[in-house]
Amino acid sequence: MYVKNLQVKNYRNYDNININLSKSLNIFLGENAQGKTNLAEAIYFLSSLKSHRTSKNKDIIAWNKDDTYIKAVVSRLYGEDVLEILISSKEKNYIKVNGVKATKASEVLGRLNVVMFSPEDLKLVKEGPVLRRKFLDFELSQIRPKYHYLINRYNKILNQRNNLLKSLQFSRDMISTLDVFTDQLIEAACDIMIMRRDFLIKISEISKLIHNKITSGTEELEIEYICDVKDFQSKEDIKTSLEKKLKDKRKSEIKKGYTLAGPHRDDIMIKINGIDVRSFGSQGQQRSAALSLKLSEIDIINSITGEYPVLILDDVLSELDENRQRYLIDNLNHVQTILTCTSGSDVDMFSSEDKNVFFVSNGNLSIGQ
Numbered sequence: 001m002y003v004k005n006l007q008v009k010n011y012r013n014y015d016n017i018n019i020n021l022s023k024s025l026n027i028f029l030g031e032n033a034q035g036k037t038n039l040a041e042a043i044y045f046l047s048s049l050k051s052h053r054t055s056k057n058k059d060i061i062a063w064n065k066d067d068t069y070i071k072a073v074v075s076r077l078y079g080e081d082v083l084e085i086l087i088s089s090k091e092k093n094y095i096k097v098n099g100v101k102a103t104k105a106s107e108v109l110g111r112l113n114v115v116m117f118s119p120e121d122l123k124l125v126k127e128g129p130v131l132r133r134k135f136l137d138f139e140l141s142q143i144r145p146k147y148h149y150l151i152n153r154y155n156k157i158l159n160q161r162n163n164l165l166k167s168l169q170f171s172r173d174m175i176s177t178l179d180v181f182t183d184q185l186i187e188a189a190c191d192i193m194i195m196r197r198d199f200l201i202k203i204s205e206i207s208k209l210i211h212n213k214i215t216s217g218t219e220e221l222e223i224e225y226i227c228d229v230k231d232f233q234s235k236e237d238i239k240t241s242l243e244k245k246l247k248d249k250r251k252s253e254i255k256k257g258y259t260l261a262g263p264h265r266d267d268i269m270i271k272i273n274g275i276d277v278r279s280f281g282s283q284g285q286q287r288s289a290a291l292s293l294k295l296s297e298i299d300i301i302n303s304i305t306g307e308y309p310v311l312i313l314d315d316v317l318s319e320l321d322e323n324r325q326r327y328l329i330d331n332l333n334h335v336q337t338i339l340t341c342t343s344g345s346d347v348d349m350f351s352s353e354d355k356n357v358f359f360v361s362n363g364n365l366s367i368g369q
Contacts, residue, residue, distance in 0.1 A: 001113065001307045002336035003043060004080070005073040010065040012038040013363035022356045023075070025332070027347050028340045029368070030360030036340035039360075040116070040312045042070050043338060046083050047114035047310075048138060049095070049105055057087045066090050074112050077307055081111045106145035113142050113301050113309035117294045119319050124293060125286040126278055129267035136196055136268070139297055143304045147195050154188040158264055161185055166257040178250075185262060186242045190235045192263045193227055200225045200268065202303070207289075207296035211272075214288050214327050221292055224269035228261045284321070291324055298335060312338045317346050325349065 002023040009016050013035045028036040037053075041060070044052050051060060061068045067088035074081045084096040095102045102108050124131055141148035161181040164174060204223035211221035229241040245261040246253075253260050270277050270293075272285050281289070301309045311332065317325055318341070329349055341347070347357060357368040 001074055001076045001310065003072050003112070003310060003338075004075045005071075006039070006043065007069075007071040008039070008042050009069040010062040011042055011068045011070060012060055012062060014038060014062070015363065017365060019358070019365065020356075021336070021338075023336050025337050025339065025350055025355035027350070027355065027357045028338070028360050029342070029344065029347060029357060031342060034360045035363045036360045037314055038363075040314050040338055040340055043072065043112075043310065044114055044116055044312060046070055046072050046085060047109075047112045047142065049085075049108060052116060052118070052120075057093070058089055061087060061089060072112065083108065083111055105148050109141055109145045109148055110143065110305070113305060113307070114312060115294060115297045115301070115309050116312040116314060117291070117316050118312075118314040119316055121294055121316075122287055122290050122319060124290045125270050125281070129265075132268045133264075133266055135293070136199065136266070139300075140195055140199055142309075143301055144195060147192070150188055150192050150195075154185065154192055154263065157181060157185045157188060158259055158262070162258045165253050165259070168254045169257060182243075182246055185259070186239055186246070189242060189262050190238045193229065193232070193238055193266075194235065196227075196263070196266065197225050197232075199300075202300050203293065203296050206299050207292040210295050211288060211292035214292060214324060219272050219285070219288070220274075221289055222269075222271040222274070223293075224271070226267040226269050227263065228265060287320065288324065291320070291328075295328075295331070308335045310338065311335045314340050315342065317341055317349075318343070 003021050004023070005018070005020050007018040008014050011017075017039070028039060030036050041051055041053060045060070051057070054060070067086055067090070069084070069086050071082070071084045074083060082096075082098050086094050095108055097107055097111060124135060137147075137151050141151070161178070164178055164181060168174065168178065200223055207223060208221050211219060228245060229238050232238050232241065242261060246259075249260045270289050272281055272289060275281065277285050277289050298309060298311065301307075313328070317328070317339070320328070339346070339350075359366045359368050
């Protein structure tokens with residue numbers, strides 16, 4: 001799949017942009033704070049229904065404007081999809097697929113699959129588990145729309161359960177309600193954990209091969225799912241284990257006011273040659289592991305959907321050494337790539353004849369060669 005045309009109105013520092021994109025390589029070149037990432041963000045927004053930079057949708061609306069509009073024509077194996085999003089500060093937001101308003105996220109998710117790699121993703125390995133859970137949630141929501149529903153439901157129940165635990169610090173009158181929330185939490189948790197485990201098995205296999213190539217066979221990458229239920233084989237295994245853990249932890253939960261077991265505590269262990277790369281790996285090893293993880297998403301999405309996703313490289317080339325840059329460049333031929341960069345030398349690295357170069361300056365675009 002690829003984005004054939006992109007249109008934005010009142011989007012951050014853009015008034016009205018309507019551009020046709022190459023199905024191979026599209027480079028947005030300009031100084032910092034000119035709007036390069038804003039266009040990459042707009043494509044990401046259509047894919048995930050949220051920004052990777054802010055949790056508040058109103059932040060993407062241009063200054064002194066009431067709404068913002070994003071539209072993309074996406075070419076796919078079976079034809080084209082037209083995706084539209086209106087975010088308004090005064091009216092009701094809407095999402096349209098081929099001119100019809102969508103009533104739920106599952107009608108949109110998966111219509112445009114995106115893999116984004118940015119400097120923030122280089123922290124995927126060395127920072128805390130929150131980033132790694134976000135990584136799991138976004139990727140699974142793209143390829144398994146049911147997962148998006150499940151994780152939203154789980155988080156809603158989790159918040160309700162935590163609020164109840166806080167109130168139980170002062171009154172024990174609603175213990176029966178806590179049992180109801182616990183049962184609901186466990187039910188959602190079972191499916192989430194199974195999906196996460198299965199996804200990580202696939203990503204482990206593919207990222208291991210990619211990492212082997214990046215490091216010329218000198219390093220072996222391992223990915224391990226870290227969760228509250230060890231070596232589960234079935235949904236019943238998870239249910240039984242979580243029921244026992246939450247029962248055993250109930251007094252501590254009431255005292256602390258929050259839930260002490262479940263997928264919201266999950267993590268990913270990343271090892272190189274058997275060593276925990278987060279704690280003991282070099283910066284170069286951490287970056288190679290992050291790059292391997294992100295690039296493995298491309299093949300996973302293709303294996304599940306039959307189509308390659310759009311790859312967004314947001315100002316990341318300057319963060320990689322020559323060997324990692326070369327690996328990226330040599331492996332982009334089969335996917336549409338959106339590249340943002342500040343240096344003309346980055347453009348010169350790509351020999352693709354089918355490429356568009358857009359010069360970005362203060363929210364204005366000009367087309368180069």
